[in-house]
Amino acid sequence: xxxxxxxxxxxxxxxxxxxxxxxxxxxxxxxxxxxxxxxxxxxxxxxxxxxxxxxxxxxxxxxxxxxxxxxxxxxxxxxxxxxxxxxxxxxxxxxxxxxxxxxxxxxxxxxxxxxxxxxxxxxxxxxxxxxxxxxxxxxxxxxxxxxxxxxxxxxxxxxxxxxxxxxxxxxxxxxxxxxxxxxxxxxxxxxxxxxxxxxxxxxxxxxxxxxxxxxxxxxxxxxxxxxxxxxxxxxxxxxxxxxxxxxxxxxxxxxxxxxxxxxxxxxxxxxxxxxxxxxxxxxxxxxxxxxxxxxxxxxxxxxxxxxxxxxxxxxxxxxxxxxxxx
Amino acid sequence: xxxxxxxxxxxxxxxxxxxxxxxxxxxxxxxxxxxxxxxxxxxxxxxxxxxxxxxxxxxxxxxxxxxxxxxxxxxxxxxxxxxxxxxxxxxxxxxxxxxxxxxxxxxxxxxxxxxxxxxxxxxxxxxxxxxxxxxxxxxxxxxxxxxxxxxxxxxxxxxxxxxxxxxxxxxxxxxxxxxxxxxxxxxxxxxxxxxxxxxxxxxxxxxxxxxxxxxxxxxxxxxxxxxxxxxxxxxxxxxxxxxxxxxxxxxxxxxxxxxxxxx
Ligand SMILES: Cc1cc2nc3c(=O)[nH]c(=O)nc-3n(C[C@H](O)[C@H](O)[C@H](O)COP(=O)(O)OP(=O)(O)OC[C@H]3O[C@@H](n4cnc5c(N)ncnc54)[C@H](O)[C@@H]3O)c2cc1C
Ligand SMILES: Nc1ncnc2c1ncn2[C@@H]1O[C@H](COP(=O)(O)O)[C@@H](O)[C@H]1O
Numbered sequence: 250x251x252x253x254x255x256x257x258x259x260x261x262x263x264x265x266x267x268x269x270x271x272x273x274x275x276x277x278x279x280x281x282x283x284x285x286x287x288x289x290x291x292x293x294x295x296x297x298x299x300x301x302x303x304x305x306x307x308x309x310x311x312x313x314x315x316x317x318x319x320x321x322x323x324x325x326x327x328x329x330x331x332x333x334x335x336x337x338x339x340x341x342x343x344x345x346x347x348x349x350x351x352x353x354x355x356x357x358x359x360x361x362x363x364x365x366x367x368x369x370x371x372x373x374x375x376x377x378x379x380x381x382x383x384x385x386x387x388x389x390x391x392x393x394x395x396x397x398x399x400x401x402x403x404x405x406x407x408x409x410x411x412x413x414x415x416x417x418x419x420x421x422x423x424x425x426x427x428x429x430x431x432x433x434x435x436x437x438x439x440x441x442x443x444x445x446x447x448x449x450x451x452x453x454x455x456x457x458x459x460x461x462x463x464x465x466x467x468x469x470x471x472x473x474x475x476x477x478x479x480x481x482x483x484x485x486x487x488x489x490x491x492x493x494x495x496x497x498x499x500x501x502x503x504x505x506x507x508x509x510x511x512x513x514x515x516x517x518x519x520x521x522x523x524x525x526x527x528x529x530x531x532x533x534x535x536x537x538x539x540x541x542x543x544x545x546x547x548x549x550x551x552x553x554x555x556x557x558x559x560x561x562x563x564x565x566x567x568x569x570x571x572x573x574x575x
Numbered sequence: 576x577x578x579x580x581x582x583x584x585x586x587x588x589x590x591x592x593x594x595x596x597x598x599x600x601x602x603x604x605x606x607x608x609x610x611x612x613x614x615x616x617x618x619x620x621x622x623x624x625x626x627x628x629x630x631x632x633x634x635x636x637x638x639x640x641x642x643x644x645x646x647x648x649x650x651x652x653x654x655x656x657x658x659x660x661x662x663x664x665x666x667x668x669x670x671x672x673x674x675x676x677x678x679x680x681x682x683x684x685x686x687x688x689x690x691x692x693x694x695x696x697x698x699x700x701x702x703x704x705x706x707x708x709x710x711x712x713x714x715x716x717x718x719x720x721x722x723x724x725x726x727x728x729x730x731x732x733x734x735x736x737x738x739x740x741x742x743x744x745x746x747x748x749x750x751x752x753x754x755x756x757x758x759x760x761x762x763x764x765x766x767x768x769x770x771x772x773x774x775x776x777x778x779x780x781x782x783x784x785x786x787x788x789x790x791x792x793x794x795x796x797x798x799x800x801x802x803x804x805x806x807x808x809x810x811x812x813x814x815x816x817x818x819x820x821x822x823x824x825x826x827x828x829x830x831x832x833x834x835x836x837x838x
Contacts, residue, residue: 320742322706322715322716322717322718323715326710346738347719347735347736347737347738348737350702350718350719351706351718351719351735353703354671354702354703354705354706354707354710355706355710355716357672357703357707358675358706358707358710358711359710362798363670363671363672363797363798363799364671364672364703364798365799366700366701366702366703367700367702379802380799382700383700383807384601384698384699384700384804385586385590385592385601385697385698385700386697386700387807388590388591388592388806388807389592389594389601389804389805389806389807390804390805390806390807391801391803391804392801392802392803392804392805393799393800393801393802394799394800394802395798395799396797396798396799396800399798401798401799434714434715434746434747434750435715435716435717435744435745435746435750436744436745436746437742437743437744438732438743438744438745439742439743440737440740440741440742440743441734441740441741441742441743442739442740443739443740443741448739449738449739451738452738452739455837455838479838496757497721497755497756497757498721498736498757500756503588503697504588504612504613504697504756505756511837512831512835512837512838522588522589522591523588523589526588529807529810530807532835532837533831533835533837534810534813535827535831536813541815546813546815547810547813548810548813549813549815550810550811550813550814550835551813551814551815551816551827551830551831551835552813552814552815552816553815553816553820553823553824553827554815555820555823559820560820560823560824563820563821563824564824564827564828567824567825567827567828568828568838571828571832571838
């Protein structure tokens with residue numbers, strides 16, 4: 250199988266999720282005696298080729314062009330599409346990041362191929378690949394098999410697959426004239442960075458989340474204080490978001506973000522089905538709730554029945570003390 | 576201005592799913608079917624644009640069976656002017672690519688300026704139909720949009736959510752937008768709206784009306800074949816701590832550090 254991986258970079262830094270995608274690509278190639286290529290788009294980014302090689306790419310299609318300096322669906326769609334055609338890709342892999350989710354359907358439509366979103370597992374049997382992906386926000390999983398003989402694309406959920414080195418010295422192929430300025434209809438004019446120092450829930454390994462039990466917007470700072478020494482992000486239930494206590498980009502759940510951190514700390518969250526759909530694949534779940542009957546305790550690894558306003562600050566102190574010990 | 580919104584009729588988010596016997600389908604029990612929550616943002620965005628323009632037509636489109644009329648009526652009751660249902664037995668089992676093909680052909684039947692989609696339809700969670708339709712129609716698309724500014728004529732300026740921030744994207748019309756929570760607060764249909772909706776016409780398109788070859792859509796045209804469904808493994812039984820709060824906190828931090836090794 251010939252597999253092409255779209256390697257995402259911002260400001261010359263490769264996304265970890267793209268290294269995960271390369272590792273999946275490498276494993277699929279090894280299982281099917283295939284060939285792995287990467288496509289990298291940007292400006293002044295030739296160093297990324299090495300990173301792609303380190304994670305198993307034998308060929309790198311490099312689009313180094315002012316038109317690729319900032320992400321745009323149109324230019325990146327053309328660049329990735331061209332790489333797929335030149336390489337003769339049987340499968341194109343993307344990380345299911347904001348960029349990957351935006352780009353993959355554009356590429357799939359251009360190449361008239363199918364796209365499977367948010368894949369969380371795969372298996373190879375006699376050279377045929379079966380993919381697994383969640384539906385109903387993870388209330389169930391579906392196994393799907395690409396129709397034989399037809400190229401296809403998949404996006405891979407970040408933080409699910411390991412990034413494993415498999416060093417190769419890649420051959421670099423320059424992508425020339427993949428797109429011209431007039432192709433770019435939708436232009437990214439600006440990137441507004443949200444509050445300094447706080448991670449996005451979609452990317453965090455640890456999430457401290459607050460629900461209606463937080464009682465008001467001013468109390469979220471006790472969660473920030475716990476999140477900081479943990480290096481985590483602050484999440485929320487929809488009840489808290491709808492009350493206007495915290496921005497909707499923090500919402501975890503079926504109509505918010507589906508997250509899978511190593512540690513999820515739910516404070517004053519009851520554990521409604523829509524919330525659980527968004528976080529129940531977290532490795533470890535901690536519930537802090539004053540109601541012992543709250544459904545969140547059914548999925549929690551560890552639970553404390555108590556008042557979050559007492560428990561959370563004490564936890565912050567204990568975590569700080571732990572970190573101080575080194 | 577001709578404003579479109581694409582809406583999907585889906586099981587509501589309360590739905591508990593089971594795997595049907597045989598493992599090849601999901602059993603949704605007595606699911607309550609509704610307008611996809613993100614598509615309510617799309618309908619609301621369409622209505623707000625019409626109100627801003629002081630005129631125009633809002634048309635809602637859906638690919639679905641007879642039941643999907645309920646969601647179209649809901650959108651009509653919110654204030655949409657016209658509805659289109661793409662309904663043909665050969666559409667059943669379509670994947671995102673098939674749905675996009677059907678929607679694109681239906682949209683091509685009349686002139687349009689802007690198409691609103693949800694960022695994702697709950698259930699199948701494909702997160703791609705809006706982009707696919709835009710590509711088939713050869714128009715720009717802005718995805719996961721949380722704010723739209725129509726200040727400049729013939730152009731939309733959108734905020735789209737990315738990790739750790741928002742991108743400001745400018746696109747010329749005609750274009751497509753996929754709506755994210757935060758864009759607006761969908762209105763509830765008024766009693767008057769509900770009454771008016773009953774008199775509004777729902778146009779039905781079959782495959783032949785759209786010039787669609789049945790082999791391109793439905794299960795026949797799908798790019799992936801479903802092998803089976805399964806439920807996630809149940810989480811192991813958790814542990815609720817006991818004793819004084821101080822001691823519990825101490826134990827918890829110890830467990831997270833030494834047993835679970837996550838901090
Ligand atoms: C279409 C649709 C989509 C939805 N999508 C989502 C979604 O994506 N994400 C989501 O989260 N929800 C979603 N919901 C909402 C969901 O059904 C619940 O209403 C919501 O999750 C409840 O939030 P909560 O747990 O914060 O509030 P509640 O259910 O009110 O729970 C508050 C909890 O805080 C506890 N508490 C109160 N005070 C304290 C204290 N001092 N110390 C400790 N504990 C305390 C209480 O015991 C209680 O368990 C959706 C609903 C619908 C209809
Ligand atoms: N059957 C359908 N009928 C109408 N619109 C749809 C349909 N399926 C998906 N869409 C639109 O495409 C968006 C994204 O859906 P999806 O790619 O399936 O997650 C939805 O929010 C709808 O706006």
